[in-house]
Amino acid sequence: LLAGTGIGAVELPDIISDNAVLQQKSDARLWGWARPGDTVRVTPSWDGVTRTAKADQGSGRWELTVSTPAASYEPYEITFDDGSSPVKLSNILIGEVWFCSGQSNMEMPLRGFGHQPIEGAAQAIAYSGKYPHIRMANVPKTQSYKVEEKVPGKWLVSSPANAPEFSALAYFFARSLSDLTDTPVGIINCAYGGSKLESWLPREKLDTYPGYDMAAEENDTKMGPWHRIGVLYNAMLHPLIGYTVKGFLWNQGESNVGRHDEYPSHQKDLVELWRDEWGQGELPFYFVELPPWSYGNPDGIDGALFRECQHKSAEIIPNSGIVCTTDLVYPFEVEDVHARQKQPIGERLAWLAASRTYGIEGIHTDYPRYKSVDYLGDKAVLTFENRWGGLNPNLNIQGFEVAGADRVFHPAKAVEDWNSMAITVSSPEVNDIKAVRYSFRNFSPGTLKDMLGLPLIPFRTDDWDAKSDSGSKDQTKQ
Numbered sequence: 001l002l003a004g005t006g007i008g009a010v011e012l013p014d015i016i017s018d019n020a021v022l023q024q025k026s027d028a029r030l031w032g033w034a035r036p037g038d039t040v041r042v043t044p045s046w047d048g049v050t051r052t053a054k055a056d057q058g059s060g061r062w063e064l065t066v067s068t069p070a071a072s073y074e075p076y077e078i079t080f081d082d083g084s085s086p087v088k089l090s091n092i093l094i095g096e097v098w099f100c101s102g103q104s105n106m107e108m109p110l111r112g113f114g115h116q117p118i119e120g121a122a123q124a125i126a127y128s129g130k131y132p133h134i135r136m137a138n139v140p141k142t143q144s145y146k147v148e149e150k151v152p153g154k155w156l157v158s159s160p161a162n163a164p165e166f167s168a169l170a171y172f173f174a175r176s177l178s179d180l181t182d183t184p185v186g187i188i189n190c191a192y193g194g195s196k197l198e199s200w201l202p203r204e205k206l207d208t209y210p211g212y213d214m215a216a217e218e219n220d221t222k223m224g225p226w227h228r229i230g231v232l233y234n235a236m237l238h239p240l241i242g243y244t245v246k247g248f249l250w251n252q253g254e255s256n257v258g259r260h261d262e263y264p265s266h267q268k269d270l271v272e273l274w275r276d277e278w279g280q281g282e283l284p285f286y287f288v289e290l291p292p293w294s295y296g297n298p299d300g301i302d303g304a305l306f307r308e309c310q311h312k313s314a315e316i317i318p319n320s321g322i323v324c325t326t327d328l329v330y331p332f333e334v335e336d337v338h339a340r341q342k343q344p345i346g347e348r349l350a351w352l353a354a355s356r357t358y359g360i361e362g363i364h365t366d367y368p369r370y371k372s373v374d375y376l377g378d379k380a381v382l383t384f385e386n387r388w389g390g391l392n393p394n395l396n397i398q399g400f401e402v403a404g405a406d407r408v409f410h411p412a413k414a415v416e417d418w419n420s421m422a423i424t425v426s427s428p429e430v431n432d433i434k435a436v437r438y439s440f441r442n443f444s445p446g447t448l449k450d451m452l453g454l455p456l457i458p459f460r461t462d463d464w465d466a467k468s469d470s471g472s473k474d475q476t477k478q
Contacts, residue, residue, distance in 0.1 A: 009085035010034050014137070015243050018089050019155040021135045021186025023097045023244040024071040031063035031242070034082045042066065045077040046094070055082075061149075063242075071095045071183035073133050091157070093133060095184030096177065097245045098353075100170045101200065101237070102252035103226075104193030105291065107141075108338055110171060111164035118168045119340040124175075128163035133184035134174045136166045141192050143225055144235035145218050147202075151239040155186070167191065169251060169288075172346025173353075180354045180363075188243065190236050194226030196255045197266055200233050205269060209262075227255070241277045247284035247357060248274065249349055253310065254337060257295055257302050260309035267313045271320065284357045285320045286349055287313075292329045293337045295442040303442035307458055321356060323348040324367050326439050326446040327455040334443045348454075364388070364452045370459035373436055379426045380433045380461075389451030390421045397423075399439040399446045399458075404430045407464055409437060435462035 012032040022028045034040050034055040040062050043050045046069050053062040066078075076092045100106055104113075110121045118124075128134075139153040156162040163171065167189040174185040192199065198212055206212045206229055214230040217223055225231075248271075256263050271285045289310055295303045307326075314322040328341040348365075355363040366386040374381045380402060384391070397414040402425055410429040417424065425436055439446040439458035448456040 010040055010080040010082050010087045012080065012087065012089075013150055013239065014152050014154045015188065015240055016089070017137075017154040019091050019093075019135055019157050020089065020137075021093045021095050021097050021155070021184055022066075022068050023246055024068055024094045024183065026068050026244050027065035028068050028244040029063060029065050029242045030078075031061065032080065033060045034062060036060045038082045040064075041079075041081045041083075043079045043081070044092075045079075068094050071181075073184060093135065093184040093186070095133065095186060096181065097186040097188070097243070098170075098173070098177075098247055098249055099188045099190065099240070099243075099245045100167060100173075100249040100251075101190045102250050102288075103191060103195045103255060105254075105288070105338060105342075106167055106169055106189070106249075106251035107191035107193050108168055108342070109165050110168045112168075112340075113338055116336060116338045117340055118342055120343050121168065124168075124171065124343075125160055125163045128158045128160055128166075128171075131158040131175055131178065134158040134171070134178055134187075135184070136162075136170065136174070136187045136189055138165060138167075139188070139190040139236050139240070142235045143228060143231035145214070145231060147234045147238050149239055151236055153188075153190075168342040169346045169349075170249065172343040173249065173349045174346075176347045176350035177353060180350060180360060181358055188240060188245070190240065191251075192226060192232050192236065194224070194255055195232055195252065196227065196229060197252060197263065197270060198229040199226075199231060200237055201230060201266075201270055201273065202233050202238075203230050205273060206230050209266070242279065244280065245278065245283065247286065247353065250285065250287035251345075252287075253290040253306055254293070254295075257290070257306045260302075260305045263306070263309050264313040264316060268317050271317050282319045284353065285317060286352050287320070287322055288345055288349070289322055289325045291325050291337065291339050292333075292439075292443045292445050293339075294334050298334050298441065298443040300442045301440060304440040304444075304458060304460075308460070311457065319356075321352045321365075323352060324455050324457050326444075326458055327449065329443075329445050331445070364450075364454065367454045367457050368448070368450050369457045370438070370461070373461045375433050378431050378433065379424055380436050382423045382425065382436060382461075384421070384423075384456070387421045387450065390418060391416055391423070391456065392449050392451055392453075397447055399444050399448070400425045401437045401440070402427050402430050402433045403435045403437075403462075404432050405434050407435070407462075409435075412436070435460065435464070437461070
């Protein structure tokens, strides 16, 4: 029942519905619409205390906050009463709420996409009823060139009937986080396949970026809907701003490949803007490294340059973190941007949150990364940070390349010194090594991991411009 019809019933947004999860130990924000000027009384069953808000004289919109208790598996009710037609929500849980956004690898449901399955999906769906305390609100893909106040997407309880449409990555995150924290977990899944980062920013911010013109795109009838900027912020994100959450998860980047120079600053802008609009302080922002894929040429490096810029983003955005995915593809997925291993990604995000946000000690989240190199003529010796327990020895370490002054890269043999935990690389094609790269191709799955299975972050020791690498040899032909 809509406000302004004279009926007087309270109207709630879909995100405030039966089965919702509210953030524990917070002043959880609730809002809706009623007849202009009416007083709305909100009473949650956990404390029986009634809060009141007056509906705006023009729009009928009202809002208030309710203090939530500690997380539990006890279902609660909330009553909204405007004096004429009370509305009661049931099966409300208090737990941890995370806002998940990005493009198709966040959107991808447990049932998979056409001809693109999710590994372990049948088991996850079959046993999803064991986790009724996991809830997800799926925001349908929609766009608008004007700022919207409402968007569909009610909360659904984890069950075999509902789980096939849940974001696979977000579900595995929620399941792992719930197990780690022993709390209910709610996920707001707000993602759009193919979307650019700039699709999730408002026009006011986009107008400050050279080369981004939202007004011009509005009149471009040939542009694909997933490429349009600003419209997802307006239609999908803006109506949800302020729903009290614990943090953000982000899996996006494919549509920004080639724009690695500007991406870190734009991502920093997005995080700052979202945090400002939610008004909950420096909320954590955890995101996923771009997956290995051909990106038009498996041996190109546009994807590698983008992964590099994502790690730069993590360095300049406070209270953020990135999970590495270089190892989570199969060789046959070179032309499949929707890699099937979503469970390990969700788990790694949950470990990051458990360690950094919830302070659970002992969870391993620090990926091994390049530290330094010594060039010794036809050899180069590499050292690493976070090499906890050493890098797991592999008889055929893959992914290393070396180049001389000609900047032509050749596959390199890599040998680990188990005592120093350094790696020595060499190639018969290069007598005087000037640069080393590891997994620095569009599709170059890495094999090096630490003793607990976290992969070595892709890197390069050079800072050569990508254009100068056009002569790089095709490693698949050697």
